[in-house]
Amino acid sequence: MFLDYFALGVLCFVAIFLFYGIIAIHDIPYEISKSRNHPHQDAIHYAGWVSLFTLHVLWPFLWIWATLWREDRGWGFTQIQNEQNELHHDILKLTEQVEHLTEKVATLEVKQAQHYQPPVAGSPSSPTAGDEH
Numbered sequence: 001m002f003l004d005y006f007a008l009g010v011l012c013f014v015a016i017f018l019f020y021g022i023i024a025i026h027d028i029p030y031e032i033s034k035s036r037n038h039p040h041q042d043a044i045h046y047a048g049w050v051s052l053f054t055l056h057v058l059w060p061f062l063w064i065w066a067t068l069w070r071e072d073r074g075w076g077f078t079q080i081q082n083e084q085n086e087l088h089h090d091i092l093k094l095t096e097q098v099e100h101l102t103e104k105v106a107t108l109e110v111k112q113a114q115h116y117q118p119p120v121a122g123s124p125s126s127p128t129a130g131d132e133h
Contacts, residue, residue: 026052029062038069 030045038044044066051058073079 022056023052026056026059029059029066032063033066033069036066036069037071038066040065040069 026048027045030041030048032038033041033044044062047058047062051062068075070076
């Protein structure tokens with residue numbers, strides 16, 4: 001008889017523990033959003049209750065939604081966009097520098113070609129004319 005009451009007590013304890021445990025678990029995304037000062041705290045909280053009645057099907061998505069927002073950087077997309085804009089600006093500057101240097105090299109080659117005059121065959125400075133010793 002004692003074991004029947006003990007088993008009933010353990011069964012009630014486990015049922016109450018699971019009931020309150022599930023309720024505590026469903027509120028984790030809301031607590032995360034509250035600590036991060038999330039702009040959609042209420043929506044996450046209500047969706048957590050809906051998730052409770054749908055056996056926590058939505059819970060992983062609520063957790064992701066709550067953790068995406070950070071007060072210091074928001075959703076984080078603007079930082080990536082700013083970095084891409086900076087990289088694009090740097091690439092344009094480097095492209096302009098390469099074009100400028102290419103023009104400079106081309107003008108130097110033209111100047112060098114104008115100042116260089118090949119020796120005329122038969123002249124004393126020609127290597128083939130004076131090597132008969």
